[in-house]
Amino acid sequence: MSEKENTSANNKNLAVKLLIIVIAGLAFGFAIAPLYDAVCKAIGLNGRADTTATDSTQNIAVDESREVTVIFTGTTMPGLDWSFAANENSVTVHPGEIKLTSYQAINNGPEAIVGSAVPSVTPEVAALYFKKIECFCFNKQTLRAGEVKDMPIRFFVSPDLPKDIKTVTLSYAFYKSNDKVE
């Protein structure tokens, strides 16, 4: 009998230890979300581009020896009745050179609406080297009914960009924001 009670106590002990694995698994399941964000930012996984401004006052040496073509694309996602496209399809820049270009958005709908633009860069690794000084994606954008708005973006491509990358595509997806118009 005492042997049986022993086994029973051992069983409970082991079950509790196994429960720790379960809890660790659960914690990991949720921790993947912030971990993934951190990894994406650190290594440019998934072409995740910055949505915060890069300091423009720092001195960047312009690499005149090579050129990079930057292509601009844009899409609006379902639920947002806007026309949205780049004013220039592409520009050619030297790495380190600060450039200004713009997108145009038109609200085709009957009422004011708030949208937010999510940038993404291809090839993915280039996301780390694509620096935006000024961008409409840093803030939400409100367009009145029928409003046409030119939205600037000021950027440079870091001279550290790997040499084999000659073309970088910047893509914006415009989503309808849940925010109400003020």
Next chain:
Amino acid sequence: MSTTTATHHDDHGHPTGIMRWVASTNHKDIGTLYLWFSFFMFMFAGALALGIRAELFQPGLQFLEPENFNRLTTLHGLIMIFGAIMPAFVGFANWMIPLMIGTSDLAFPRLNNMSFWLMVPAAILLVGSIFVPGGAMAGGWTMYPPLSVQNPSMGVDMSILALHILGVSSIVGSINIITTILNMRAPGMTLMKMPLFVWTWLITAFLLIASMPVLAGALTMLLTDRHFGTAFFDAAGGGDPVLFQHVFWFFGHPEVYIMILPAFGLISTIIPTFARKPLFGYASMVYATAAIALLSFVVWAHHMFTTGMPVAGQLFFMYSTMLISIPTGVKVFNWVATMWRGSMTFETPMLFSIAVVFLFTIGGFSGLVLAVLPVDIQLQDTYYVVAHFHYVLFSGAAMSIMGAVYYWLPKWTGHMYNETLGKWHFWLTTIAFNITFFPMHFTGLAGMPRRIPDYALQFAEFNMISTIGAFALGISQLLFLYVVVKCIKGGPKAAANPWEGAEGLEWTVPSPAPFHTFETPPTVK
């Protein structure tokens, strides 16, 4: 040990009628419940698959709205995985592990009862989601956002809730099984003397408790995205739909091995019996199983090659995936070496096992093909993938289950099944299976996408063949039901050990196995 329940039974007998099953804490009864449950789910999900195949019999839309077609593929996958294959293996674990390691029951018989009865509300939620307004989930069993977040149907929430419940059931069941195996083996039964089925289940149970909680995390984030305004997977709110795929497949790939490792254990039990030789390379089988389990946590992104990934990542996942073929190859060679120069006979369980070795290997090879990065990008989401995973899941998992049912039916029922009908069932299943799924390799290579209710005319012949095979395959399973029911009702009396070459403690108890076995543990030499 289950002192309280055991003495309770001895003193008062056990409940009869329906309460015998509802309140059961007996591993054999609960095992039986699991097996019947999985059989009905298998037939139900199979009927859904026949709906899919009926629609694909000819090009064009005949029977199903595209949305309903998608619901069928989604529920077919979810129910087959979580309702049929996994519970069937748990049923075997319940029935056989205590008998194989010489103990009277699982470590926590009441939790065992709970694990089973949690399956029932989950199944009701899954099946019931078909009938609610908005209909069942239609975004595939993988539930990728944004579709699964945008679909407002209550059916999606019911499926998510069902998976949560099934996850709890699996985790509780796994803790029970690990505890039983580690703490309650008969004296002398060292770890390296355990039958291989016990080993594969021990490792599977660890995979379950490590991966199921991760799925719970993904499902919870999906639910909060749907209802509570979070944006884990919503790009508009700063989230990322690809994140879901990472979390899901971090669970999903171990899940694939959860569905095949116990099958390996079953095959490794049956083949030595009918080859009349001990299993070749027992220790290497154990290590190979552990190696597959460990590797299963570092290959998940091979399901996501086309989502965009740095080349270094793609190469890592390609090579780690290919690496899995090494321990798997060890197993296949061990089975072949076990049969080599054995005194083989070909009873139904052995026929199923040999077919599993042969057909699973085909599925393994098509898996290797898919692991090759540039090939995968071409074949992603085509019928080649459908062919691949049905060769591992049907002719690997499901057919090993069928073989094992025949193998242990005499022990469970005390009667021999009808060998002629068993063989008919085997040949019909194997031939129909290949007619159904082999052509999918060709349609997939030619570019036919999966999860679409219509297709280009050039695929018409192969799809017609697949559909004919699928209906033959489905109808053949009614024969399986008939053979099993007939065997339960009667038949030639089975000896304690009806197989000449079978080894193991389960054959030392009478057939049918008495309600209580190994109350005093046997001693293993």
